[in-house]
Amino acid sequence: MNRGTASSPSSLAMPAEHAIGTAPADQTGDPLAATALQPVPAIRITLRALALSGRPVLKPLTLAPARRAWTAIVGPNGAGKSTLLRAMSGLLPFDGSLTLDDRPWAAWPARERARHIAWMGQNESTAEDLTAFDVVMLGRLPHQAWLAPANAQDHTAVQLAMRQTQSWEWRERPLGSLSGGERQRVLLARALAVQSGVLLMDEPLAHLDPPHQSDWVHLVRERVRDGAAVVSVLHELNIAMQADLLVVMDDGRIVHQGPPHDTATHAALQQVFQQRLLILQVQGRWIALNA
Numbered sequence: 001m002n003r004g005t006a007s008s009p010s011s012l013a014m015p016a017e018h019a020i021g022t023a024p025a026d027q028t029g030d031p032l033a034a035t036a037l038q039p040v041p042a043i044r045i046t047l048r049a050l051a052l053s054g055r056p057v058l059k060p061l062t063l064a065p066a067r068r069a070w071t072a073i074v075g076p077n078g079a080g081k082s083t084l085l086r087a088m089s090g091l092l093p094f095d096g097s098l099t100l101d102d103r104p105w106a107a108w109p110a111r112e113r114a115r116h117i118a119w120m121g122q123n124e125s126t127a128e129d130l131t132a133f134d135v136v137m138l139g140r141l142p143h144q145a146w147l148a149p150a151n152a153q154d155h156t157a158v159q160l161a162m163r164q165t166q167s168w169e170w171r172e173r174p175l176g177s178l179s180g181g182e183r184q185r186v187l188l189a190r191a192l193a194v195q196s197g198v199l200l201m202d203e204p205l206a207h208l209d210p211p212h213q214s215d216w217v218h219l220v221r222e223r224v225r226d227g228a229a230v231v232s233v234l235h236e237l238n239i240a241m242q243a244d245l246l247v248v249m250d251d252g253r254i255v256h257q258g259p260p261h262d263t264a265t266h267a268a269l270q271q272v273f274q275q276r277l278l279i280l281q282v283q284g285r286w287i288a289l290n291a
């Protein structure tokens, strides 16, 4: 039973038989089994049940996102996507187990764990009068000794993350004075500044315009190329279709895990979205339009 409510998210690992895209027989196939490079496990959640305010929200499921892969969780409103991501981040207690790099969640010293995983939540409340720079610097806390000031490495990491999200020019502005999209880019920079091997993001594209959505995909790809595991909850299906693995949820369950190009994945998407999608390949890319 994972009863921990960690101060920061975690990442988990899984045995090889549950590498990315694999799941219990009743859930999915293994899209990467045929590839030469077996993915390296990062995070693993085995959940028997999760209730919120006494109401059952998640049913039994297993999810084991790998390193060097971007996993996108999709599904209709209320499917349980955010709840699952929060459970994977150690932010919600649940009946089941959670491991990070093959080490049980609770076995990690909290500070070390916080350096391994970064979390970007949905509608996060942050001190609105903090400057954007100071908000991003919060991402460096797990790297700093107790009460120690930020060092040159912290400043470099913050500047790099803010430049990557094009939020550097607002560094002196209070968070509360920024627009929705500007604020989102600062919060993304905070998650990037952790420089963790695992990144969990809940609706990171909310408020972002199309060019900045593309920039986000580019950043994710860079992180994945560097070996990170990225897990995101997305409503933007066309962006999610660019992920390595789609996890399709409905009614508190994972109904399918598979690569975006797979016809079984398309069928699962159609099922959970009431057959109201047009899934097409355009210039080599899969897209999903509202039908």
Ligand SMILES: Nc1ncnc2c1ncn2[C@@H]1O[C@H](COP(=O)(O)OP(=O)(O)OP(=O)(O)O)[C@@H](O)[C@H]1O
Binding pocket: 052, 053, 055, 057, 075, 076, 077, 078, 079, 080, 081, 082, 083, 084
């Ligand atoms: N604190 C709570 N108490 C009781 N039920 C809750 C609570 N928070 C969420 N729920 C319910 O849990 C279910 C899953 O919610 P969750 O936010 O995980 O869904 P989601 O798939 O992320 O939805 P959306 O796409 O609308 O953001 C919903 O039915 C929601 O009403």
